[in-house]
Amino acid sequence: MAKLSIALWNVNGIRAVGRKKALRWVDELQPDILGLQEIKAEAEEFPDDLFEKSYRNLFVNASSAKKGQSGTALYTDIEGIANCCSEVDILHEGRINEFYFENIAFFNVYFPNGKRNDERLAYKMAFYDRFLARIETLRRKGKSIVFGGDLNTAHRPIDLARPKENEEISGFLPMERAWIDKLIAAGYIDTFRYVHGDEPDRYSWWSMRTRARERNVGWRIDYLFVSDDLKQNIVDADILDRIEGSDHAPITLTLSAP
Numbered sequence: 001m002a003k004l005s006i007a008l009w010n011v012n013g014i015r016a017v018g019r020k021k022a023l024r025w026v027d028e029l030q031p032d033i034l035g036l037q038e039i040k041a042e043a044e045e046f047p048d049d050l051f052e053k054s055y056r057n058l059f060v061n062a063s064s065a066k067k068g069q070s071g072t073a074l075y076t077d078i079e080g081i082a083n084c085c086s087e088v089d090i091l092h093e094g095r096i097n098e099f100y101f102e103n104i105a106f107f108n109v110y111f112p113n114g115k116r117n118d119e120r121l122a123y124k125m126a127f128y129d130r131f132l133a134r135i136e137t138l139r140r141k142g143k144s145i146v147f148g149g150d151l152n153t154a155h156r157p158i159d160l161a162r163p164k165e166n167e168e169i170s171g172f173l174p175m176e177r178a179w180i181d182k183l184i185a186a187g188y189i190d191t192f193r194y195v196h197g198d199e200p201d202r203y204s205w206w207s208m209r210t211r212a213r214e215r216n217v218g219w220r221i222d223y224l225f226v227s228d229d230l231k232q233n234i235v236d237a238d239i240l241d242r243i244e245g246s247d248h249a250p251i252t253l254t255l256s257a258p
Helices: 014-019 025-029 118-140 174-185 191-196 228-233
Strands: 003-010 033-037 057-061 072-076 081-083 096-101 104-110 144-150 188-190 222-227 234-239 251-256
Touching: 003 025, 003 104, 003 144, 003 222, 033 104, 033 144, 057 096, 072 096, 072 104, 104 118, 118 144, 118 174, 144 228, 144 251, 174 188, 188 191, 188 228, 191 222, 191 234, 222 228, 222 234, 222 251, 228 234, 228 251
Parallel strands: 003 033, 104 144
Antiparallel strands: 003 251, 033 072, 057 072, 081 096, 096 104, 144 222, 188 222, 234 251
């Protein structure tokens, strides 16, 4: 494989996206790995006409804590080993696809939202810490790390349209942003910023209640990170912000062969 192409999307309901025919872009992009978050369905409930491409492998991690919520799915033709990373997702909400191939540990992750209450915010922060411990353990074992999905946090003021108005809102709290600082300090690269620098007004999520997408009043809360040993392999990273069908936009990453 000369290059590895990855596309991730919080679909906000796989059945809703199916009805909208909103995943047809997959046939044009043909990513080697397609990761979906917030699928809100069991594997048998997936529409069979999401796209024409037929992937050899589909790994679905549906929530067993509450049916019809959260959940992640991973499509790929790559042969590897998949699991659900239950030591991080301790409430079994279907938040992670963990996939090993070659020397890479790949994670498609739907990180918790902390807006509901203080207890949920505390769970989000603990989830962050468990996840970082998990990937650090794998890196010490010699694995290269690639992970991404909906982090539910905007890192810096450039990553949301109205930072001052949201300083006390979960998703832009100092403690949440500090965890991303800690992640980067540990040697993980925000691939979008690596490629695009401080390009402004690039967001991946918009509130559906306020028609925010039309005005581009958004947040960049979806990310793809790589461990720094893969820095020289980063070819491109982007946000496919013209693709509609969810309150999130898909994100992409292309790596040259490690």
